[in-house]
Amino acid sequence: MHDDEVIVVGGGLAGLVAARHLADAGAAVTLFEREPAVGGRVRxxxxxxxxxxxxxxxxxxxxxxxxxxxxxxxxxxxxFTPGACICREGHRSILSDPFRDPGSLTESIFNRDVTVTDKLNTLRLKRELQSRSTDSLFQGPDRSIEAYLDSRGFSRKYLENFAAPFYGGITLDRSLSTSKHVFEYTFKMLSAGKTxxxxxGMGAISAQLRDRAEAAGATIQTDRPVEDVQADGDRVSVDLGGETVTADAVVVATDPAAASSLTDVESIPTDxxxxxxxxxxxxxxxxxxxxxxxxxxxxxxxxxxxxxxxxxxxxxxxxxxxxxxxxxxxxxxxxxxxxxxxxxxxxxxxxxxxxxxxxxxxxxxxxxxxxxEQPPGFAETLPAARAPAGPVYLAGDYTRWSSIQGALESGKVAADAVREDRQ
Incomplete structure (x- = not known):
């Protein structure tokens, strides 16, 4: 990719990762971020x-x-310590993983906000997901988290007292109508590592990604909104509002609404x-x-x-x-x-x-x-990195799934796609 000029639009996690990997591959990379600071939602x-x-x-x-x-x-x-404190008026109880949090053993065993069967089902689920690869977790039939937990024998007490508020915090969907694939992936991550x-602050993650991109040779410009991206043959024009620059390829790593407007890719989720x-x-x-x-x-x-x-x-x-x-x-x-x-x-x-x-x-x-939104089956409808026309690529969690993992992974996937197409 030596001598290739690549523009990255958007300085969130996905854009910063894409810029770093493209610069590492030898491209001349410029990243434009409309806000005064990089990081997107992670600031x-x-x-x-x-x-x-x-x-x-x-x-x-x-x-x-x-x-x-x-x-x-x-x-x-x-x-953080594994598990959570379940709270209601005048009541608090600890529910945790006694294998990873031995100090909670007594409280978790005698916790009455969930049933004994729920605790045994949780251990079975943990063992099952430990044996599965992360790549397999978004494959196969899908259903809602509520239907999935119900099918595995979890009680209504478990769903209402623990799963709804806990996964409400992860998916911002307390109704448990999100895809069970998201549940399985995050459950495995929670069991395998630390939170x-x-x-x-979380903004330190974005700052580190910026430092790594710049160390690889990428140029990052903030307060530079992009108004339009147009592919013309094997070149792409980027309108910076009164100034137009061109490149061999462009990675659009903005928020979903802006990405949809810039690329005309209708499958980008905007709900x-x-x-x-x-x-x-x-x-x-x-x-x-x-x-x-x-x-x-x-x-x-x-x-x-x-x-x-x-x-x-x-x-x-x-x-x-x-x-x-x-x-x-x-x-x-x-x-x-x-x-x-x-x-x-x-x-x-x-x-x-x-x-x-x-x-x-x-x-x-x-x-x-x-x-x-990530309802059952959502992963099958998401756009690929190469979805836009011409040498324009997408990077954002909306090409994978809504998470820090999805954003980071999408940046590398987009960079790899540009590199493969420019060889």
């Missing part, structure tokens, strides 16, 4: 000693693409799941008994879960301050202040013995397009 805001990730996001260390693309040691990762955040994530500061009066686990709302999605980030990653807040987040599913009509009151009142109902008088709203992200 962090740093204010007054606090770190606020854009939405509640975590990294599964078992993701194959993450293991390939990221330097975990340099990210200085902080780990982590970098000490510097979205939305969410609102808020961050709250309060005086450090001691750890909550959930430990380094998610606190799942077994009663509603307002909020779906609360997370004590300080106990997982103390670097997220100044000394003497706790930082919690709450995630609300969907586009909420309530004001930021009204959502904060809901979160406070929910937390207080879970911990009636505690006082949360210093609870203060610090930051809100309303994310209209957090994930694309």
């Amino acid at each position: 962090s805001t740093h204010e007054q000693g606090f770190t606020y990730d854009r939405g509640f996001q975590v990294l599964f260390t078992a993701y194959p693409a993450a293991q390939r693309e990221l330097d975990y040691d340099a990210l200085d990762l902080r780990s 982590v955040v970098p000490a510097g 979205a799941h939305s969410c609102v994530t808020q961050w709250y500061a309060l005086e450090d009066t001691g750890d909550l008994d959930a430990g380094k686990r998610l606190m799942l709302n077994a009663e509603s999605d307002a909020p779906n879960q609360l997370v004590d980030h300080t106990i997982v990653a103390p670097e997220y807040a100044p000394d003497g301050t706790r930082l919690l987040s709450a995630t609300f599913l969907g586009e909420r009509v309530e004001s930021d202040e009204e959502l904060a009151v809901l979160a406070h009142d929910t937390l207080a109902s879970w911990y009636p013995e505690r006082q949360f008088a210093s609870f203060e709203l610090r930051h809100t992200d309303r994310i209209e397009f957090a994930q694309f």
Whole structure:
């Protein structure tokens, strides 16, 4: 690919990975990102000693693409404890994997929010998925998560108290109508590795990918929106709004709506799941008994879960301050202040013995397009990297599945496609 000019449109995870691999292959790569910073949905805001990730996001260390693309040691990762704390008014219970979290053995065995059969079914499922390759997990017949769990003998208590809020946080779909392939893949990843955040926030992942792309020779320009992409024979023109540049190939790695507009690929999914994530500061009066686990709302999605980030990653807040987040599913009509009151009142109902008088709203992200919808059979309809006409390629989780794994993998797939076609 020496002397080939390649433009990457979009500086999210997929675009950054594509830029790096193309530059490594010898191409002259320029990446244009419309925002002032790279990262797309994986960004962090740093204010007054606090770190606020854009939405509640975590990294599964078992993701194959993450293991390939990221330097975990340099990210200085902080780990969650497996399992979750199931919460409702006046009630909290721990449900975890006693093999990976021995300290939870007694609590998990005697947890009555799920049945004994549910616990045995979970162990059977874990063993079954351990023996399957990751490549096989999106193959074969599909159904909803709810139908899948029901067919495997899981109780309604398990679905309502644990699966709905836990996978509501992963898929932003508390109804469990998402593809069972997504469930199987993420369940395997959760069982095989750790759930982590970098000490510097999830945005550190994007920063590292940018550093790696630039070290490979890619040029990255931010605040450079692309208005049009046109293939003309074996060249592609890119309109930067008053300036046109050409290249041998273009990788479109924007959000789905922009990618659909730039490439006219109709199969790009544009139906979205939305969410609102808020961050709250309060005086450090001691750890909550959930430990380094998610606190799942077994009663509603307002909020779906609360997370004590300080106990997982103390670097997220100044000394003497706790930082919690709450995630609300969907586009909420309530004001930021009204959502904060809901979160406070929910937390207080879970911990009636505690006082949360210093609870203060610090930051809100309303994310209209957090994930694309992934109903049963969705994977069969997604566009391939080579879907656009001419030497134009797609990179984005919407060519794989909605996840950090999907985004990272799609960037390499697109880069490989360009490299193979330019040989």
